[in-house]
């Protein structure tokens with residue numbers, strides 16, 4: 001049927017050339033093979049951008065009008081009004097509101113609608129939920145999956161109601177054009193569309209957070225509204241039209257906030273001398289990762305896993321403090337630490353909005369947990385990698401679109417095959 005639309009199919013051909021010229025129907029059988037041998041070679045050719053965490057230089061550096069990439073703290077929502085609400089904000093397994101993990105500012109130059117584009121990752125704090133999530137992701141019915149890790153994509157054209165079309169000055173004078181939706185006073189993360197019934201000032205995303213706040217301080221505050229931060233400084237409560245600092249958040253359990261800085265992986269190519277990561281900056285490898293992973297090596301059954309782990313380690317050792325690897329180009333693939341527990345193409349759902357393919361965009365490394373101060377206990381949150389797949393077309397639409405995360409845990413025992 002496509003034969004007539006020559007112009008269109010030329011474009012499609014370009015992007016599909018790597019896989020096959022045949023019908024979609026054949027993809028599943030053809031692509032399963034992809035999983036096995038040829039990843040490593042292709043991987044070497046991809047230009048990967050690495051993400052590193054740093055304490056923010058200024059208190060305004062991570063505000064949304066600066067279009068930051070950041071980890072921990074609260075999200076700097078790109079579209080400050082049409083925030084996700086309801087079910088998307090909670091863990092599908094335990095029902096707790098999800099915690100903000102990180103966001104990556106990743107605009108795409110090819111179209112105006114993606115002039116600004118940010119990807120947000122949230123997860124449940126419970127390792128039990130992540131283990132359940134791990135099983136769910138293998139079910140090939142995306143609409144029925146119960147997940148504890150969720151990814152949202154938001155994009156805006158250059159001319160939009162929320163930000164100036166001029167680039168930010170990169171200083172404290174930058175202001176967004178609108179205040180944005182009021183946020184939960186407890187988590188500072190999700191929309192605060194429920195009020196404290198007593199003072200009618202404090203706002204919450206959920207009853208759970210209202211109860212938390214009540215127990216841990218609001219009970220007193222509530223009787224004297226002048227004490228509460230939102231009453232004394234309205235600019236912070238609403239994400240502020242004159243927002244020059246981050247909103248005040250009552251919860252003390254958010255992860256520590258860092259700015260994420262990018263570097264090309266190629267810049268680290270010459271720094272390694274075959275010393276297997278025992279360089280000065282091998283803080284992480286010598287500390288958290290080595291310990292956890294040595295015991296993990298014992299669980300590996302085949303040589304495949306050991307080989308896969310060794311080549312993963314070798315690659316990561318170029319810059320052991322990396323927390324994120326970004327590579328959005330045709331055919332790019334995650335660097336899998338372990339052979340087992342990798343998805344094949346049929347495990348990656350189609351975009352639930354446009355029906356198009358999802359492609360790999362970035363992966364999150366467990367080094368981030370070290371910077372977050374997460375303990376290395378048996379029941380602490382842990383993962384080998386989280387790979388994020390997003391709509392290849394980065395399809396249009398207002399607000400936040402669900403994308404897909406694939407979690408690979410530290411052992412291959414959960415894999416079906």
Ligand SMILES: [Zn+2]
Nearest residue numbers: 091094124129
């Ligand atoms: Zn949960």
Ligand SMILES: [Zn+2]
Nearest residue numbers: 184187205209
């Ligand atoms: Zn909340």
Ligand SMILES: [Zn+2]
Nearest residue numbers: 196199202222
């Ligand atoms: Zn109250």
Ligand SMILES: [Zn+2]
Nearest residue numbers: 351354391395
């Ligand atoms: Zn799409």
